[in-house]
Amino acid sequence: MNYLSRIFIEPEEIVNFLKSEMNLKEVYQNILFKRVIRQVAQERGITVTTEEIEAEANRQRREQHLEKAADTLAWLADQLISPYDWEEGICDRLLSQKLAEALFAEEVEKFFLQNRLAFEQVILYQIVVESEMLAQELYYQIEEGEISFYDAAHRYDIDTHRRHKCGYEGTVYRFALQPNIATVIFSVPPKQLIGPIKTEQGYHLFIVEDLLPAVLTSERHQEIIDNMFKNWLVSEINYMLHLALPSQF
Incomplete structure (x- = not known):
């Protein structure tokens, strides 16, 4: 009970x-x-x-x-x-x-074919630091093999959670990234060090473990339907609210 x-x-x-x-x-x-x-x-x-x-x-x-x-x-x-x-x-x-x-x-x-690029994904690692000088120094150390990207992320990243995961961000859609970052990341072959790139968060270094082409899986099919349906519901509610408002004329 x-x-x-x-x-x-x-x-x-x-x-x-x-x-x-x-x-x-x-x-x-x-x-x-x-x-x-x-x-x-x-x-x-x-x-x-x-x-x-x-x-x-x-x-x-x-x-x-x-x-x-x-x-x-x-x-x-x-x-x-x-x-x-x-x-x-x-x-x-x-x-x-x-x-x-x-x-x-x-x-x-x-919809998928018209927006195919947006559904491309990468398996992404990144390091974010506050200092441009530190970002440049880490870039050269990683390039010269003095430290691995993953050790550098574990030691220097400003985000505690990402430090514990050695820079691992997971599988990321193109549309989830800032346009300027996405353009660079999706134009560089996997395993190549990228950066530093400045954002409001700080200075970023990236490594793409793998590029995942857009495929219309059953999961993505459902995801697209769910998004379309949610947007439709919002527009229907907005229309209802518009009809409920008193005329101003």
Whole structure:
């Protein structure tokens, strides 16, 4: 039994808490998103079947290792929601996915081809230091083999987290980099030392471990649909707000 459920909280307290945590706008926006999704799905005749809800519920049970019905009920009680609330949430998420597919699935390939360069990636290492003189000195030491790039990152990078990872930034999209940096990084062969390049953060040295060409994988396909759908929802909400404003003429 979840003892939290025994303590009544006024709806006004919840709203005031969301305001104080600066989260009310996000919740408000998500409620409007839900309203738009349901309305447009209804207009297009898009529905979610009981079988689809059950399949997703079973997937979540497996994910949470809930073998018995009693385990599921205990888990839901711990989340302060009823089985009905749970199924409603599943239905809304499935409806959102179906609507997104219906609206944008046929546009993904065209969008990808038009923006192919933006989806190129690199496996990137970098060092950022505050001093131009130090950046130049490290560049020459690395070039001469007096110190490895990774040792230099571990010793001198201004970011503690990156120091511990010896400069490793991970797999980075072209669009996630500043345009001037992206231009250089994607025009240089892997393993070649790049820099120093100055930004507001400091002076950067880079090494690209590998260049990853843009490929329309299933994950990227879904990522593009999700972004298109989110942008569409925002524009729909903005249109609703525009209609709700009183005319100034």
